[in-house]
Amino acid sequence: MGSDAGRKIVVLRLGHRPERDKRITTHVALVARAFGASSMMLTVKDSGIEERIRKVNENFGGDFSVVFRPDWKGAIRGFDGQTVHLTMYGEKLPDAVEKLKRDGDILVIVGAEKVPADVYAMADFNVSVGNQPHSEVSALAIFLDRLLDRAWERSETSGKLRIIPSPRGKHVIGTDKEKTV
Amino acid sequence: MGSDAGRKIVVLRLGHRPERDKRITTHVALVARAFGASSMMLTVKDSGIEERIRKVNENFGGDFSVVFRPDWKGAIRGFDGQTVHLTMYGEKLPDAVEKLKRDGDILVIVGAEKVPADVYAMADFNVSVGNQPHSEVSALAIFLDRLLDRAWERSETSGKLRIIPSPRGKHVIGTDKEKTV
Numbered sequence: 001m002g003s004d005a006g007r008k009i010v011v012l013r014l015g016h017r018p019e020r021d022k023r024i025t026t027h028v029a030l031v032a033r034a035f036g037a038s039s040m041m042l043t044v045k046d047s048g049i050e051e052r053i054r055k056v057n058e059n060f061g062g063d064f065s066v067v068f069r070p071d072w073k074g075a076i077r078g079f080d081g082q083t084v085h086l087t088m089y090g091e092k093l094p095d096a097v098e099k100l101k102r103d104g105d106i107l108v109i110v111g112a113e114k115v116p117a118d119v120y121a122m123a124d125f126n127v128s129v130g131n132q133p134h135s136e137v138s139a140l141a142i143f144l145d146r147l148l149d150r151a152w153e154r155s156e157t158s159g160k161l162r163i164i165p166s167p168r169g170k171h172v173i174g175t176d177k178e179k180t181v
Numbered sequence: 182m183g184s185d186a187g188r189k190i191v192v193l194r195l196g197h198r199p200e201r202d203k204r205i206t207t208h209v210a211l212v213a214r215a216f217g218a219s220s221m222m223l224t225v226k227d228s229g230i231e232e233r234i235r236k237v238n239e240n241f242g243g244d245f246s247v248v249f250r251p252d253w254k255g256a257i258r259g260f261d262g263q264t265v266h267l268t269m270y271g272e273k274l275p276d277a278v279e280k281l282k283r284d285g286d287i288l289v290i291v292g293a294e295k296v297p298a299d300v301y302a303m304a305d306f307n308v309s310v311g312n313q314p315h316s317e318v319s320a321l322a323i324f325l326d327r328l329l330d331r332a333w334e335r336s337e338t339s340g341k342l343r344i345i346p347s348p349r350g351k352h353v354i355g356t357d358k359e360k361t362v
Binding site: 020092 | 272273307318321350
C-alpha cells in the first residue's frame, strides 16, 4: 500500500454518480489504495467516500487521498507522466505493461458504464484486462498488480490495526483492541 | 472464460442483499465468469443478476450460470472438492495457492461486509489477498488469476460479439452489428 518510491500512481475515476455508484467507487478507491496508488481523483464531490477512506487510513495506515477534480480533461492533459485508460476495447495488458514498465508517474483512468469517446483519444494508452466484460474494480487490481510487480504482497500496514494472516478466524492487533476470534 | 478442462471452479456469494448489493454482486458474477469459474451460487434469488449474466453469455459466449442455493452450509459441506474462503484475515495467497495447485474442483466463498463466523471453520482454507481492506471483486479476480495461471489472458470469446484489442477506439465484430468507433 502506498506508491513505490519514485513513482506515483494516480487514479482518475470518471462518471461517478453518487447515488448509484457509491459502493463501486468506494471499492475502486480501496483497490487503488491497497494495490499501490497514492490518490484518486473524482469529478464530483462525494464526502461519504472521502470519509470512508480517511477511516481506512487511520486504521490501516498510509495517506491515500480522494481529491475532487471536476475538470477531467484538464486532469488528463495536465498530468506529468503517462496516462492509461482501462477499457475492454484496449490493447492487451501484457503488451501495454511492457511499454509502460519504466520510471515515471502514471494516471490510470477508470470509467463507470459509459466513457466519453474523447477519453480514447486523450489517453496515451487504452488497455484491456481481458476482452470479456467484468468490472473496473477487478481491472484496476489486475493492472496495478502487473504494473507494480505484486508490490501489494510485500506491503506492511502502519495504522492502528494490524492483521496477522491466519488459517482460522480473525487475528487483529491494535492499539486499543486486540482480538482473536 | 469458462473453467479449465477437468477442473471446475464454483463461486459461492454469501450475504447478498438484492437492494444494496445488486451491483457489487453483479461485478462478482462477471469476474467469476471472465476469470474462469463456471457458476456462482447465490443464497437469495435475484432474477436481475441472472438476466444480466444470460445476456453477457449471449453476447460474449460461454454458459456461466447463476444458481439459487439458499442452504449455504449444505453447499459448503456437500461440495466435492476443496473450499476456499476469501477474507483479509486468512493465510497469505501465495502460500495458499501452493497448497491448492492440483486437480480437483474448487468452491470459492466470497462474503459481503459481514460473514458468519462458521464460515471460517467450515472452509478448508481461509485465504487473504493482501492484509488491507479492498473488495471481494478484486480479491476474486486476483485469486482466480493466480489459481488458474492467468487463464483469462488466453481465453477466446464465442458469443455474438468479438472485441478486437485496439490501441484506439472500439473495434467490435458481431453477427448483427460491426462497428469501429
